[in-house]
Amino acid sequence: MGILVVFLGRTHGGVHIHEDKLTVTSPALMWVKVKLIHLISSLIIHHTCRKKHPLRLDIIVVLHAYCFCMLISICILGVLCVQECFAVRDSPVWMDSSTSDQCQCLETAVGGAQRLADITGSRAYERFTGNQIAKIYHSKPKEFSETERISLISSFASSLFLGDYAPIDYSDGSGMNLMDIFEKQWSRVCLDAAAPQLAERLGDLTPSTAVLGCVSLYYTERYGFAESCNVVAFTGDNPGSLAGMRLQEGDLAVSLGTSDTVFLWIRGPRPSVEGHIFCNPVDCSAYMALICFKNGSFTRERIRDECAGGSWECFSSALRATPMGNNGHLGVYFDVMEITPHFAGVHRFNAEGQRVSCCKRDMEIRALIEGQFLAKRVHAEKLGYKIIAGTRVLATGGASSNKDILQVLSDVFSAPVYIIDVTNSACLGCAYRAVHGLEAEAGASFTETLRNAPEPQLAVRPAPGAQEVQIHNITIHIPL
Ligand code: ADP
Secondary structure (H helix, E strand, C coil): CCEEEEEECCCCCCCEECCCCCCEEEEHHHHHHHHHHHHHHHHHHHHHHHHCCCCCCCEEEEEECCCCCEEECCCCCCCCCCHHHCCCCEEECCCCCCCHHHHHHHHHHHCCHHHHHHHHCCCCCCCCHHHHHHHHHHHCHHHHHHCCEEECHHHHHHHHHHCCCCCEEHHHHHHHCCEECCCCEECHHHHHHHCCCHHHHHCCEECCCCEEEECCHHHHHHHCCCCCCEEECCECHHHHHHHHCCCCCCCEEEEECCCEEEEEEECCCCCCCCCEEEECCCCCCCEEEEEEECCCHHHHHHHHHHHCCCCHHHHHHHHHHCCCCHHHCEEEEECCCCCCCCCCEEEEECCCCCEECCCCHHHHHHHHHHHHHHHHHHHHHHCCCCCCCCCCEEEECHHHHCHHHHHHHHHHHCCCEEECCCCCHHHHHHHHHHHHHHHHCCCCCHHHHCCCCCCCEEEECCCCCHHHCCCCCCCCCCCC
C-alpha cells in the first residue's frame, strides 16, 4: 500500500502582504499549480526513474498548514490549470487580520463572543473563514455572486484529487466560525450573519474519517495512480497534529516551543472565549481543544539568563533545589501580550498572596515554570478537560528535552509525562488518518488501527505528594 501525504506547509514568500499590513493572501492558482501538481508529479517521476517501476498510490491524504479560507469557483473538468475558475484570485491565509469589523458583526448577530463560542467552539477570529467570507461578500459583491463553491484549502485539495467538489470535514470545519460543532452542521445564524446563500456555496460537511471516493481519471491516466486509490477526507494542520501525536481519550499534549500550545482530547467540552474547541479528527463523538500561549521559550530563556547565568543546567538545579509549590511563591510572567488570557506584565506573589517586586533567583525560576504549567491546567479545565485515571501528558518541543521542567509539568498535572518526537506530526498524522479512514469503515478505532505504531516514551512520574500541594487563590486586577 502506498500512501501519499502532501504537506502544504508554510510558504515562505508564498504570501502577499497588502499595503494595509493586515490583509494577507496567496494566489489561488498557487495551490493548484505549485503545490499539488508539481509535488505529486515530481514524486512519481522521481520514484519511477529510481525504482524502474511506477509508484502506485492507494490512499491520499493532503492537509494544509496555514490557509484557513479560500474563495473559489471551480469547474472540475479534469483540467486543472484554469485561472478563470477562481472567482477571487487571491485567497486569504491564516496570517490575515483584516476582518475585525466582520468579527464584531458576527458576535453581535449571535448574541456575544461567548454565545458564538458555545455554537462554533471559538469566539470570532479574524483569520477564520466565516469572517473572511463576510469581508469578500461586502468588498467584492460581483465576485461573490459569481462564486459557485467556497472551499477550505483542505477540501479544495481533495476536490482536485476527486475530480469533484469535496465536502469540508468536521474538524477543519470547526475553525470557520460557521459550524455548530455539537450538531455537526452549518449554524444558520452564523451563515446568515456572514453572507447570503452560504449553505449552498459551502456544500455538505463530512466526518473527518470518511472515504470520499476514488481518484479521478486524470490521476490514473496521467500519473499512473491505481484506479482503486481512495481519497480520505482532508483536514487542517492542527487536527493532523493531534492524529500524529496519537492523542487518546483523556490525554493532553503540551508543546513547549517558542510559543507553548496545549492539545486536549475532550468528551464534554465547555467552549470559552479563550481557546478553541474542534471536532475530533479521529473520533467523531469526541472533541479536541487547542490553547495557545505566546510566552513560552523566550520567557523561559529570559529568566534563565537573569537567574541562572544563561545555563539550562543551572536552571534545572534551581528547580531541583526548590520544593513543589515553591513555599507559596507564585508568578505570572507575560513578557509580551498573552493570548490566553489577553494580558501582559510580570506579577509576583508571596505565600500570603501579596504582590512582591522580586524574589530569590531559585524561587523565581520555579515560580515561572509552575506558573506556566498551572495556567495550562486552569485553562484546560475551563474548557472541560478532566484529569482521569490513566491520563497521560505528552510533551514535545525544545523544552521537553529538560527533565526537570518535565518533572514540574508532571507534578502540576499529577500525571505521568511521556515524550514524543513529533517532527512533522501533521504529516505523520495524516498518514495515520489515511490508514484509519479505510479501517474505520469496518468499525476500527484509531487506536486499534495504530496498535503497532511506536509508543511515546515515559519520561517522569509525579513526585509523591504532588497532588496535595495547595495553591492559594490569587486575583489579578488588570489596570485600565
Ligand atoms: P519552535 O517553536 O521554534 O519549533 P522548538 O520546539 O524547537 O521551537 O524549541 C526551541 C526552544 O527550546 C528554544 O528556544 C529553547 O528555549 C528551548 N530549549 C532548548 N533546550 C532546552 C533545555 N535544555 N531546557 C529548556 N528549554 C530548552
